[in-house]
Amino acid sequence: MQSALRGLVDESVTIIREVAAEFERPVMLFSGGKDSVVMLHLAARAFAPARVPFPVMHIDTGHNFPEVIEFRDRAVADLDVRLIVGSVQASIDAGRMPDATGPRASRNPLQTITLLDSIAEHKFDAVFGGARRDEERARAKERVYSFRDSFGQWDPKTQRPELWGIYNGRHQPGEHFRIFPLSNWTELDIWRFVEEYDIPLPSIYFAHQRRVFRRDGMWMAESPFLSADADEPVVEQTVRFRTVGDATCTAAIESTASTLTQIIAETAAARVTERGATRADDRISEAGMEDRKKTGYF
């Protein structure tokens, strides 16, 4: 009988290999966030001692934490994979969309356009994402092989049935699949894997001192991309990040957990979900994620 964690590892590795065998041009999304780091390490283990047979891609809003970008570059060098960067700034410069403006501007929604443009440019037919079903209620409904039409759209009502471990990746040119090898992982599984398999992560996941301010009940980090309003006092706090995304919409949590053991204990005792605690982008509406996913978001 397999342990639960090993069962997850073997399931994910099997999915990654299946895609590499069946699709012509797969790519793996890699942001340097913990889920994509785990996914890339699983890919490395799936093909060892050979190289990972596809590139990784980061959709960069230009508003990322510098620690994460440094980590990203080091990780792809260590694992000997090719990195493609899809730049939101370049999309704006090319006139694909206007930059986000206004007092609460975030480039987070703009990523979808750069992502779909990059998929089309490189003719990718399978795009691995690190999303997990436990993260959010629309994601709880998604298949492992998730079909996208030529507009990159997800239609939750016409998803293909997915039986046993048999995946159907049939598609026409211009259509693609999003592939979610971590579908059945929980946040705690991710941390247990990081500990057991000794996986390096960006430093901002661990407790550190940072200048933050309170907004919408969350601790936002002061950065070149996000500054406090006059009525939002900036304070120095011991914090860490539970999720890592665009700096304008990812909040920190108060935490002194600086080791994996402490983080696992904190995660196991958490009473708020990771997205609920840290993601401004999910608070837009009751179905914020579903609506974004339908138009091609991660």
Added chain:
Amino acid sequence: MERLRFATVGSVDDGKSTLIGRLLFDSKSIFEDQLEHIEAVSKRRGTDYVDLSLLTDGLRAEREQGITIDVAYRYFATPKRNFIIADCPGHIQYTRNMITGASNVDLAIVLVDARTGIVEQTRRHSLLASLLGVPHLVICVNKMDLVDWSPGVFNRIRDEFEEFAARLSLRDVTFLPISALQGDNVVSRSPNLTWFEGPTLLHHLENVYTASDDNRVDARFPVQYVIRPQRAEHHDYRGYAGRVAGGVFRVGDDIMVLPSGLTTTVTGIDSPNGPLIQAEPNDAATLLLADDLSIARGDMICRPNNRPRQAQSLEAMLCWMDDAAPLQPDRIYSIKHTTKVTRAKVTKVLYRLNISTLHREIEARDLAFNEIGRVELHTTAPLFYDDYHVNRSTGSFILVDEHTGQTCAAGMLLSPRT
């Protein structure tokens, strides 16, 4: 720690989503922000209690219509086990999603409303569980509060189900009285059900014995991917990667590769978790072999003295899942079986199974959406398979429409009738 996958199925309004909400809530697996969210939505809608079904009904259309459209997956853990729940829709038109959710589970919970007892959907879902070979079935008689916690009602439903189930091939069936709304006998024992001597639902889920459910006898390894590093330091490395579909492979074992029939020896086993001495069912593994044979994706590795069946003319139970078009005999479909993709046509519908009466309708010529029947099919290349009831991995396949790309049928291979 072990993992148990289970599905919840039942008719509309039997309270599946509520039961899952209850399991998550009482095992303290619901987070505060999720609870606040569903409390707010419940209040806005004017329900006078917290509607736990909102936890799993995540899509806009589901919330608007108050029904479950698609399989929702939920995760929770107790100190004893990790659980994956597939919450399957009860509406008839979403039966294909129930099959999707239940195809690879260890256990299925069929909910029965104590007031209405066994209904057509109960029979339909139990039949599907039986066809899919779900190893453990739990019949949860729900809403016991609405029948005054009557042992008579519970016993009558159990007797009725047992009479029906005698015609199915269910291996292990457990009956539990519960009330999901207030949580009676779900996680904790209920003062209302003192006459019931069996376990709570959660206790049963934590303790049901699953270790013997895998086929550990017939060694089967469908080759998924050939690993050839083409790097100087691993110049001679050639590994055959895949997931063990049955039996156990050990270093030193003699093996046979199909279709070539060539034999060699296992010299090493790599895995994502490091080198192994033996690989067991469901393990991802890379087999290293003594001889340099020509082996490709879609080949099957087995033991020389224990081979799967090999045929191009096959018999199967087929569940038709395409709502756009019925099964057309003699039309060519793409078939995916283990790691092999080839083409197939159904040459004959032997009978359609009436899933309410279990009657075999031999006059049927095709299968429409959600219909199930026994068929003969022919493939362009031989399949290496086992009877589905002996091995769910090597006994299952899907048919894919070559034009629309839809997964149009799920099939379970059976030994030909003699």
